[in-house]
Amino acid sequence: MGQGEQVYERLREEIVEWDLAPGTHLNETRLAERLGVSRTPLREALLRLSRDRLVRLSPGRGAFVTEIALQDVVHQFQMREALETHAVRLCARNAERAVFGALAVDFLRWEEHFAREGVHGAETEYYALTDRLDAAIAEGTGNPYLRESLADVRRHLRRMRRLARRTPERLRVGAGEHARICRAAREGAEEEAARAVADHVNNSLRHILDALGGGASR
Amino acid sequence: MGQGEQVYERLREEIVEWDLAPGTHLNETRLAERLGVSRTPLREALLRLSRDRLVRLSPGRGAFVTEIALQDVVHQFQMREALETHAVRLCARNAERAVFGALAVDFLRWEEHFAREGVHGAETEYYALTDRLDAAIAEGTGNPYLRESLADVRRHLRRMRRLARRTPERLRVGAGEHARICRAAREGAEEEAARAVADHVNNSLRHILDALGGGASR
DNA sequence: TCGTCCAGGATTGTATACAAACGGTATTCA
């Protein structure tokens, strides 16, 4: 499906990047005009977005960009833990584990870099590395269902990360955690890899919750 | 969204129950007529179904009920393992674990029953029990995202189970596995519960693959 | 003054009309 698909992906990006902020009402006619399509493919896009829980459809009232409650952050991180730990288990059982060796080296280098010199603007380059790790884990599963679910939850978390800026200290520690994940994956140490991922996910969650001013449910 | 939603659920059920067999082409006009709606809400339903991977949209050619390859069975069971193990972990950490005690007793009773007298038609009643366990696990997570993902994967497996009829022996062993899951969950033994679920899932998969004539990738 | 109810306007939900793309068939040419 041509236009509907494109509109879907574009709106999805705008929502994840906060160009469409949580809570905004999506007027069908105006949106359709802005994107240069009719209401039909636009509604297709909204429907798909609602299934991703990026918009909420209120019958008779239309579509709203979903808001982000503290509970949702916790719940999405639980999903992430479930999917990423199992994904890395599959990677650890997989034959093609060499990639993780190279990634481990890179992450260690970045950890040292952060410790020595702080951040100063190198974040973009570092994020490219974390993207490579994410991709390697998703690919390593060899499971398209899992890949897509991982993509979903990662999108949600990308949107949520706007809630809390990452500190240099968190980046440094995170690099170390990533290195640990890569080492375990390369060696085929399934249990250790799963633990490393679980720890990393939970530390990330704690960092966000702390930054949000100490949520009640810690 | 009124009619689209209903059409979606109805078609979903027909696909899961094999009233619409894998591979059948879904003609929009004919389907819309049969269901008594216009093409617009019907297309909404097809779109949602495609996101569930229950139909595949071929651009320009229309919608087809997805076929079930052996690979898909394996992949869906991997998804199930990822989600159910984490779900039962959350249950084991949860305060409301009393339900699992009662369920454990019931499953033990059924295991004995199967051992003594075989099956003879009591399956429906037994499946109601397994449904109660599934519901208890989903509820016990307290996580709506996880609940929905569990529902998705369970639907897929319900459709796939048509591929292989369960044997009395498998039912008996399965009841024992369920009992083990319930006991661990009630006692809050997280690791044991996760292992029990993983074992159960993998045994179910092996049973299906065996019944399918010993798939190559065991 | 506060609450209720009604009317107007706007927006969503559904149906239908039109355009584009695809598949199948027959025909033509080597």
Next chain:
DNA sequence: TGAATACCGTTTGTATACAATCCTGGACGA
């Protein structure tokens, strides 16, 4: 005889017209 191609019917993809629903503002009454 076989393969390539052009044509036609069918089906999907998109736009638009119409109906039903919901929110807003204001007037009326208690």
